[in-house]
Amino acid sequence: MHELSVCQSLLKIVDAEMDKHPGTRLLRVFVDVGRGSTIEPILLKDAFEIITTDGRHDGAELVVREIPLVGRCRSCGRRFTYEEIALGCPDCGAVDIEIESGLELDIKEIEIDE
Amino acid sequence: MAKVDIGKKIQSENDRVAERNRRRFTEAGVLVLNLISSPGSGKTTLLEATIDRLSGKRTILVIEGDVSTERDIERVRARGAGGVQINTGGGCHLSAKMVAGVLGDLDLESADIVFIENVGNLICPATYDLGEDVRVGLLATTEGDDKPMKYPAIFHEAQLAIVNKIDLLPYLEYDVEKVTTEVGVLNPSCEILTLSALKGEGMKDWIAWIEDRLSRKKG
Numbered sequence: 001m002h003e004l005s006v007c008q009s010l011l012k013i014v015d016a017e018m019d020k021h022p023g024t025r026l027l028r029v030f031v032d033v034g035r036g037s038t039i040e041p042i043l044l045k046d047a048f049e050i051i052t053t054d055g056r057h058d059g060a061e062l063v064v065r066e067i068p069l070v071g072r073c074r075s076c077g078r079r080f081t082y083e084e085i086a087l088g089c090p091d092c093g094a095v096d097i098e099i100e101s102g103l104e105l106d107i108k109e110i111e112i113d114e
Numbered sequence: 115m116a117k118v119d120i121g122k123k124i125q126s127e128n129d130r131v132a133e134r135n136r137r138r139f140t141e142a143g144v145l146v147l148n149l150i151s152s153p154g155s156g157k158t159t160l161l162e163a164t165i166d167r168l169s170g171k172r173t174i175l176v177i178e179g180d181v182s183t184e185r186d187i188e189r190v191r192a193r194g195a196g197g198v199q200i201n202t203g204g205g206c207h208l209s210a211k212m213v214a215g216v217l218g219d220l221d222l223e224s225a226d227i228v229f230i231e232n233v234g235n236l237i238c239p240a241t242y243d244l245g246e247d248v249r250v251g252l253l254a255t256t257e258g259d260d261k262p263m264k265y266p267a268i269f270h271e272a273q274l275a276i277v278n279k280i281d282l283l284p285y286l287e288y289d290v291e292k293v294t295t296e297v298g299v300l301n302p303s304c305e306i307l308t309l310s311a312l313k314g315e316g317m318k319d320w321i322a323w324i325e326d327r328l329s330r331k332k333g
Contacts, residue, residue: 002206002238010124017118027115031124036266038237069266074302082266088299095299099270105124105241111117 003043006105007051013107018056021112026052026060028111034104035069035082069102128242131210135217135245142222144175145328146230148244150268151252153234156278158186160252160311160320161229165193167321172226172328177216179208179233186231196221207238210245226328240267247331251297251304254279255288262296269300274307274323281310 014029029048033041041064048062069082075094082102088095123129139146149157165174176197178187187199198216200208213230222228230246232239251272253261256279262269269275275297277290294306307323309316 005205005209006124006241009127012127013120013122013124017120021116021118024116036270038240038267088295095295096302097299099266099300103267103270107120107122107124109117109119109121111115114116 003039003047004050006039006044007047010048010107011051011057014057014110017110018112021114024056024112024114026057026110027113028061028063030063030065030108030110032065032067032104032106032108034067034102036099036102037105039105041066065108067101067104070100071097072100074098125241125243128210131214132243132245135210135214136247138217139222139228139245139247142225143332144222144225144228145248145324145331146228146244146246147248147250147324148230148232148239148246149250149252150232150236150239150272151234151254152236152257155234155252155254155257156311157231157234157252158189160276160278160309161190161195161231162193163311163314163317164229164321164324165190165195167317168227168324169194173224175220175222175225175228177208177213177220177228177230179212179231181205181233196225202233206233206235207242208232208244209242213244227324236261236265236268240265240271248273248327250274250276252276252278253293255282255286255290259289259292262293262300266300269297269304272301272304274305276320277306277308278311280308280315281313 033039045062052060072079073089073094074096076092078089078091080090151157174195176190176195178199182201184199187197198219200212249272251268297304307320309320
């Protein structure tokens, strides 16, 4: 997988933000990872630990919020998670489904120590 | 202790470079397709068969992505296409930055179509916009008909799904309609073609699809 390269991209964004707050240490990074994003949170945390071993990143924690893969039937409006989806809407059987969440890979906020 | 709001996609840097690639491709007037599939589904064979059918009519360039070897770029060059091989050295997908890095080696202005053959992988390439016009998810009948829902990210993002190796259907238990329905659930606007790159069945529709997209892009 490529959780390591995702972490590197993540840290670039964190660093750009921390450069606006010189002299601070990184405490926590909060990310949203969708179930359909192809990224595995456990591996992401492992990768994060590997690349945050020095300087202002040392000891920082990655906090992952997993976002479920949710579809909404465009015919009847029913919402459901992907465990239920089978071949269409569990209520009306229509196959026109909008994926509302579950593909996210976002950095939400960081906690820094001043 | 202070909380700092960021609210960005982690892939925002890749997306920025992808947009730059996209502008470069549009400036050069080329149609760009990103071919994504598992190893062995027939991406390179499809490219060979496509180049054969478009040779003399369209100038084709190929950006090949593989962990190692130049095997694939040699195959497409042998059919008359120009192009370049990117070796990721272990990376499981192409990124916008990798594609940006080779654009200077290509005569884009003289080309009509650029095919990007991604690293054989049905998972990781889904999260990397390369700047393409069309994302194509390729499946083969030999992979089993339960794949789209198992790999939702690719098919959710694709404009076209291709089922290859339909010449082998008589020897397999493969329900094409099931695959078509699943892709439709994941992405109602994703078009679907079934073909055999090796034997030729369905290739006419694929070529017509490309030509249609090309004329739409050229305006």
